[in-house]
Amino acid sequence: MQPKDKKTIRPGALKPVSREFVVDIDMTDYDPIRTCCSDASICRRCWAFISAAVRVLDSSIRDQFGYEHLLWVYSGRRGIHLWISDKEAMELTDGQRKAMVDWLTVVRKSEQGKQVNVRMYSTGVKGAPGELPPSLACVHPHFLVPCISDLVPQTIYRPVSRDFHGTGP
């Protein structure tokens, strides 16, 4: 049934029934953490935070919630959006969506300055999900190279790197 005339629809019968589960990650979410840029500005190093978030969220959502139809799209400015199209995800209520986001939240923004509150795992009720350590393993190679090695002076980092890999330029 496809009413083209409002008279055929009962008042109140036209209502939203489903929508993709959407997650919006904005670069400014990392302002309390990143030291290279702030607000609208963005560089290769701080984009690595977004890249790391995608790795963690993608694997966490697939593994812990079982959703399969995930679409990551560049938001057009300074962030990224995730649209989950699984039927079950599209039918989640607002409350259920919020509960999912709460479950996946590890670091909460503090009201004061650059402080962050990390939800530690194995500390009881307030602990982070046990799945956090595997998430860290998946993000490690993507985060370490752009974010950490950039911060270490090359004179310190390079010789160590050569020793470990046995090759050099």
Next chain:
Amino acid sequence: MGAAEVTQEVMLAYYRRLYPFDSLFTWLNHRDSVSTKLFHHREFAFSLANDAYLRYNSFQNADELKKQVEHYNPTRFEIGPVYTYRVRLSSFSLSNAGS
């Protein structure tokens, strides 16, 4: 290229020649080639260059959406939820407002 250089002419060329309307349709319609209510009961909203914001648009298929996008040449458009029926602005008459 700065944002100021994205002219309306550039946007129109983008919608006419580059924007992946067919992929958008396939994705929203869950790979079904025949339009289902996942697509034609879906709300689209358009932000126009004159700051108008037009909600409650719905389209039968990708071609119909593309034609309307080219007509409005919006600065952006948003994908809303799937409704129980096809949404149209006229669906929200004053007689429905209080219910």
